[in-house]
Every structure is written in C-alpha cells, then in structure tokens.
Amino acid sequence: MRILVVTVVHHPEDARILHREIAALRQHGHRVVYAAPFAAREVAPRPYVEGIDLPRAAGRDRRSALRAARALLAERGPQADVVLLHDPELLLALPGTLRRWRRDGHAPVTVWDVHEDTAAALVMKRWLPRPLRPPLRLAVRAAERLAERQLRLLLAEDAYQRRFRRPHPVVANLATVPPEPPEPPGDERVVYLGHLSRARGAPELIETARLLTPDFRVEVIGGADPDMRGPLTEADREGVLRWHGYLPNDRALALLSGSVAGLSLLRDQANYRHSRPTKAVEYMAHGVPVVTTPTPLAAELIERYGCGLVVPYEDPATAAQAVRHLRADRQLRRRAASRGWEAALSDLNWADRATEFVMCLESWAKEASASRTTAGRSTSPAGTAPAGSRPGPRS
Structure with missing residues (x-):
C-alpha cells in the first residue's frame, strides 16, 4: 500500500x-x-x-x-x-x-x-x-x-x-520489549520519560528530585511546555536533576535500564483517568520499577503485576520516600523490575499487535x-x- x-x-x-x-x-x-x-x-x-x-x-x-x-x-x-x-x-x-x-x-x-x-x-x-x-x-x-x-x-x-x-x-500504546531480561535495577539513578507539563506533574517531579539530591541522580528525558522550561533549566543548573530535553525514542529508551525507579506523576485530570501512561509501560519493558500517582490504569498495572509503588497526587515527599524505599529493599526492587518486564513481554508487547x-x-x-x-x-x-x-x- x-x-x-x-x-x-x-x-x-x-x-x-x-x-x-x-x-x-x-x-x-x-x-x-x-x-x-x-x-x-x-x-x-x-x-x-x-x-x-x-x-x-x-x-x-x-x-x-x-x-x-x-x-x-x-x-x-x-x-x-x-x-x-x-x-x-x-x-x-x-x-x-x-x-x-x-x-x-x-x-x-x-x-x-x-x-x-x-x-x-x-x-x-x-x-x-x-x-x-x-x-x-x-x-x-x-x-x-x-x-x-x-x-x-x-x-x-x-x-x-x-x-x-x-x-x-x-x-x-504498548512497548517494544527487549526479548532478553534487561539490566537489573541499580540504586543510584531515577528516570522520567515523557513530555513535561504542569498537568503531567513537572513541578512535583522537580521537587521530588530536590528531595532525592544528592543521594540519587535524577535523569529527565522529554520536551517541556514553555512555562516549565525555566524551572527545569534552573533545576538542571543547580544539579537537582539532569534534563536531557527531547530525545528520539530509541536514544531515550537506552537511558532507562538500570534505574532504581521510573517516575510517572500525572495529576488527577479527566484526560488521564482512562489513559494508560505509556511511560509506565516503557519502564516495565526495560526492567525499571514504576512509581506512579493513582491514575486508574496506572494503578491497575501496579496492582495486577506488582511492578512498583503508587503514591498520592501532588505529593513529592511521598514520591521521594517511595524511591528511597525501593533502594533500601533490594528484593522488592528486583522483584518489581522482573515482574514488570515479564508482564510487558507477555501482555503489553507491541510486537504482538x-x-x-x-x-x-x-x-x-x-x-x-x-x-x-x-x-x-x-x-x-x-x-x-x-x-x-x-x-x-x-x-
């Protein structure tokens, strides 16, 4: 055709x-x-x-x-x-x-x-x-x-x-899942993948990164709305996080594996209540435990597959605490990572669709x-x- x-x-x-x-x-x-x-x-x-x-x-x-x-x-x-x-x-x-x-x-x-x-x-x-x-x-x-x-x-x-x-x-919106188990999650890097806006929780992301500094390196990948570019640039300059800006999908995904957690901090908006965050599926596909706010389909992923932790909306302190909990509990971290990858491979794999x-x-x-x-x-x-x-x- x-x-x-x-x-x-x-x-x-x-x-x-x-x-x-x-x-x-x-x-x-x-x-x-x-x-x-x-x-x-x-x-x-x-x-x-x-x-x-x-x-x-x-x-x-x-x-x-x-x-x-x-x-x-x-x-x-x-x-x-x-x-x-x-x-x-x-x-x-x-x-x-x-x-x-x-x-x-x-x-x-x-x-x-x-x-x-x-x-x-x-x-x-x-x-x-x-x-x-x-x-x-x-x-x-x-x-x-x-x-x-x-x-x-x-x-x-x-x-x-x-x-x-x-x-x-x-x-x-499924993921292209690596056929072999990815690198196990480490204990230093935290990642965010996706567009950055207020509705997508960019202010909470910056504050969560601030609370995790200097114990973690927070890598942020994605373009941003105009009103968030200044705060992100300033946070990058202060060493609170590393903002890569927009990267092509293949380059962005290469930065995920080995992270202690992937963040999805969407706010409670009508458009997100019946949408599954693609970033959460990408984290799972690359063996990264998910830390997400309780949008219904994201929370359902965590409940069904045991692939991460759910935190309240607009609560950076609890999000940072969840990341620290994953680092402190190596068994929980690795179990969430392996279950996420297995679920993505079997149920959420673009190759099958x-x-x-x-x-x-x-x-x-x-x-x-x-x-x-x-x-x-x-x-x-x-x-x-x-x-x-x-x-x-x-x-």
Whole structure:
C-alpha cells in the first residue's frame, strides 16, 4: 500500500507514529510518506521514509499549519491508498478535501488515529481562554460524531469507545520489549520519560528530585511546555536533576535500564483517568520499577503485576520516600523490575499487535478497492475499464 501519514501537532519522532506504526507498515512492505513539522522541531526525516515538512500547530497559531495540511492532502491524498491522520486539528482540513476526492473518484481510505480524549484535554490547554473551553468541548464532541460517519477510526485506549456510537479497532500504546531480561535495577539513578507539563506533574517531579539530591541522580528525558522550561533549566543548573530535553525514542529508551525507579506523576485530570501512561509501560519493558500517582490504569498495572509503588497526587515527599524505599529493599526492587518486564513481554508487547494494526489498514484498503471496482462496473460498458480507475492497493 501507499500510506500518507500526517501530523502537525506531534513531534516527528513520536514513538507511536514513527517507531511503532510506521515501523510496522514498513516491515510489511508498505511505502510510507510522512508529513510532519520536521523543521519546526529541528529534526530531519528518517532516511527510510519520504519526509514532507509541514508547519507546526502550537498554541493559538494553527491556521498556517492547517492551510499547509489542506494543500498537502489535496495534492498527495489521491496518490495514497490510506491517509492516516494523527491530530484532531486535521479534521478541519478535510470537509472540502473529502468532497473533491470523491467527486474525482480518487478517495483514499482516511483514518483518524485517536490519541487522547480531546475534549477532556482542553481544560489543560493554558493558551485557551477559560470561557472558550466549555463551548469548544461541545464542538469537539460534535466533530468526533461527524468524523465517525465520514472516516475510519483507530483508538489508543479501550475506554475511548464510550465516546463513539460504533465499535472501532483499538491500537494501544504498548512497548517494544527487549526479548532478553534487561539490566537489573541499580540504586543510584531515577528516570522520567515523557513530555513535561504542569498537568503531567513537572513541578512535583522537580521537587521530588530536590528531595532525592544528592543521594540519587535524577535523569529527565522529554520536551517541556514553555512555562516549565525555566524551572527545569534552573533545576538542571543547580544539579537537582539532569534534563536531557527531547530525545528520539530509541536514544531515550537506552537511558532507562538500570534505574532504581521510573517516575510517572500525572495529576488527577479527566484526560488521564482512562489513559494508560505509556511511560509506565516503557519502564516495565526495560526492567525499571514504576512509581506512579493513582491514575486508574496506572494503578491497575501496579496492582495486577506488582511492578512498583503508587503514591498520592501532588505529593513529592511521598514520591521521594517511595524511591528511597525501593533502594533500601533490594528484593522488592528486583522483584518489581522482573515482574514488570515479564508482564510487558507477555501482555503489553507491541510486537504482538503490530501485525493486527497493519492488517486493519490493509483490510480497509481492500474493501475500498473492491467498492470502487463494483461501482466502476455498474457505470461502465461491458469489457471496458471504468473511468478514473486505478490499481488497487499493493502489498
């Protein structure tokens, strides 16, 4: 198949988009064109995909990104068998584009990969004026219902099914798990992997690191919201923690193994109550005990697999105490690490689901190709090719 993957919001090195989904498509022989904000994020496309640079949609500045995305979809969409969209913002670029594709008889299968509860996430957008948040939540729900009628949907969490009227395939955020047991957890390093924002507990992370200094080395990996960059830079300068900034997924994961604990200090936000923190699964996959706040799916991981400790929301003192407890109890630390890795390998391994993801897109493309063929036969003289016909998806 020819797949056009588009994002104007996510980092081009996003683990779900590049390291899981695009990697799986390529492993099955499909050709990928990847449109993302490469220049804005100061990264180059990987050599194994055709990269197209788009403006980045950030804060209130989204119009230029949407104009560029609309132009890209108009030009490159008809050349694709599947268009895979990763941002709800891109739904705004579709109405006229879909009509044009269908009128011209070159409509690709268009898929929206639903990463989060967009309406619930609006309350965390500090750039969005508070009075606008309630009406925008209603608008987002209406857009989701319209998208369900017009597009194919993939969901990142089972719980997202409740937002839609029909069932849709779930492509969960799982980890690529090393097949061999990782390095046992040590007793000096603590890690954090993921984006840094107030809602994700960045202030608590900094204070937890301060309480652990100088007995531990706290390594923080991830980009940050503008209001958190100053505090993180200052904490790094003071030696409270080491902030690496954003690192490509493969480089970031290499820093996990051997840590005494991995921190996930999400605050109690609606968008997190039915989402499993990907960082927690990554910690498990690399043999790192998890210290997490009690978001329901994170706490369920700890309870089911015994892979770490749960601490209260917005409580750095207890988080620091949990890290010290793991270091003091070597048996607990190693048991949590081994149970986490075993659970990730058996139950949370992307390698076991990658083929299902690819087969889902393949089946939709084949269905669309068959529909075009049937429609063409019904409108063409016997023995002639239907007008506007083109080859079906290649695999």
